[in-house]
Amino acid sequence: MRIQLDISIPMRDGVRLYGALYRPDAGERFPVLLIRSPYSTQHPRYVEWARRFVAEGYAVLMQDSRGRYESEDEWRPYVDERDDGFDTQQWIGQQPWCDGTIGTFGVSYPGFTQILPAPLRSPFVKALVPIANQEDNYGHMRYNGILQLQNAMNFIWLGQRTNQNAPRDLIDWDQVYRRLPLLTALDDLGERPFYREIIRHPCFDEFWASYSMKGQYGEVETPAYFITGWYDNLLHEGFKCFKGWRQQARGREARERSRLMVGPWTHTQIGSDDPFGDVDFGPAARVDMPQAHLRWYDQRLKGVDSGIDREAPVQLFVMGENVWRGEETWPLERTQYTRFFLHSGGQANSMHGDGRLSRQEPRDEPCDSYAYDPDDPVPTLGGQSMFIDNTGPKDRRPVEQRDDVLVYTTEPLAADVEVTGPVELVLHAASSAVETDFTATLVDVHPGGKAIHLCEGIVRTCFRDSYRDPSPIEPDQVYVYRIELWETSNLFRAGHCIRLEVSSSNFPRFDRNLNTGHPHGLDDGMQVAQQRIYHDRAHPSHLILPVIPRP
Structure with a gap:
């Protein structure tokens, strides 16, 4: 392998970015794989991937983002990656060691640096592999505001x-x-x-829109292979991107060839079978990521029939069953969206309360209530957090002991129930505050009582209608909120129970709503909010599960 450090790559404004080039020993011109990253060209994972790629006949260029490590100028996170990415691609395509084709790779931030230049359509770029990436930073930093x-x-x-x-x-x-x-x-x-x-x-304004993929998919021509995990903090963003590529891309190849893989992984362990949380998904969880890249690159950059185009474009790991399955569409065409209604006698507080979840529509039932105190928030425990210490399929029973967590549970299931797709809660709720939050968590309750986190969502009441123009609520008035709990794929085994938690905080994954209605982030005062959840004939709060029929 030939290694060339200290490569100086010119940008349109004269700034020079640092690159490190890896090439096979034999040959002069190669398909080039590019990663643009703020995490250094010496990142151990990517150096190992480069070794694997070079061994299969690819050149690899690693580049420091503007203002990072050896690259010139000032780092403005994300802002310069679109133009710098395009300029780098154009420069690579004209180098004597490039055969005129480029693929891209990288996880998280380097996933975002792949898609941002895509609407500019460098003629050299033939394949992207964005892993655990976002559509824009509003979804990454301010989910639903x-x-x-x-x-x-x-x-x-x-x-x-x-x-x-x-x-x-x-x-x-x-x-x-x-x-x-x-x-x-x-x-x-x-x-x-x-x-x-x-x-x-806090609102979706020009600060966020200036480097968002929203409204840009129609300019894309390069097919992409998106990879994420059910417990990835950017799972929901990855689905947005996949949908944008498959439904809106300008190029037919981008629409028809783009792919998605979703495994039982968290943000920092994509492809790993290392146990995390309180469930072990077994050896089937492991995917050789460099090899997955090579199959895609061989097909797109070398024209080698790797077989990948004959496989279903959506590859999903079904948790609970712990198997991989190929699907032609997302959501699945055979999905049966099934409503599970909230019920109680007015005492659904904690796992020891009387909350129930069933297919039966409610009649006249008392509402459930709890006090949300931002000085004593519900702690993050499992789910789609970015950080390994509080992410994943964790047992929620410690949280479910709290009276400010409402718990609704089905009877033990008589047969297996597969839930694969987007999950949503339609919640009829009122608050004493002019602004507050409501949260929802989907849980798989095992026969021994273990309550495993699957997915979660949150709504801030001021953003119920618009992320650009927030508005307060009237205290004590009932509103209908639609809370997206993101996407999942899980087989609830016979004997297990389906559980829904409802509360008003998930801290520190999300900031606490201080319930004052004052400008976000500028306030240090708090108020306790009295919350009421309705589930009667006039206010049928319900969970919508994407149930997949089983053979």
Whole structure:
């Protein structure tokens, strides 16, 4: 393998970005695989992937994002990646060691750097493999307008030019997450202008739209192979991108050849079968990621029939059954969207309450109520968090002991029930506050009582109608909220129960709603909100599950 460091790559404004090139020993011109990253060209995972790719006849160029590590200028997170990515692709395509074809790769931020230049349509780029990437940063940093607090504060260790890994583990994060107002919460730790901008822009405005893929899919011609995990923090964003490519792309090949793989993985363990959370998905969870890339690249860049185009474009791992399955569409065409209604005698508080979930429509039932105190929020426990310590299929019973968590559970299932697709809760709710949050969590209850987290969602009441133009609610008035719990695929085995939790916080994955209605991130006052959940004939709150018929 030939290695060439210190490559200087010119951008349109004269700034030069650093690159490191890996090539096979024999040959002069190769298909080139590009990763553009803020995490250094020496990242161990990508150096190992480069070794694998070069062994199969590809050249690999790793590049530091503008302002990071060896690259010139100032790092403005995400903002310059579209133009810099396109300029880099055009430069590579004209180099004597490039055969005129380029593929891209990378996880998370380097996944986003792949899709941003796609609407500019470099003629050299033939295949993308965005892993655990977002459609835009509004979905990444402010899901449904709600601040993903841990994601935003993650920028303290990302630093300005280099990662600040050493002090990361020495910071008392529990204390930092609770700081108010959020705008100044990191000021004594470091200078992070991007974090403050995240706080200052709670609505989907030009700050977010300026480098979003929304409205851009119609310009895309290059097929993409999207990869994510059921417990990836960017799972929902990945589905948005896949849908955009398959339904709106300008090029027929992009619409027909783009693919999606979703495994039982969290954001930092894509392709791994290492156990995490409180469920072991077994050896079938493991996927050789470099090999998966090579099958795609061989087909798209070399014209080698790897067989990938004859496989179903959607590859899903069905949790609970722990098997892979190919599907032709998403959502699945045979989906039976099934309503499960909330019921109780007015005491659904905690797992010890009387909350029930069933197919039977409600009649006259009392509402359930609880007090949401932002000074005592429900802790994040499992789910689609970015960070391994509080992500994944965790047992929710410690959370379900709380009286501010309403719990609705089916009877033990008489037969297996597969749920694969987008999950949604239609919630009829009122609050004493002018603004508050409501959360929902889908849980698989095992016969021994273990309550395994599957997926979750949240709504901020001011964004119930628009992410651009928020509006308060009238205290004590009933509103209907549609809460997306993202996507999942799980086989609820016979004898298991389907459970829904409803509450008003999920901290520190999301910031706490302080219930005051004051500008987000600028407030340090709190109020307790009295919440009421209705499930009667006039207010039939229900969970919509995408049930897949079993043979």
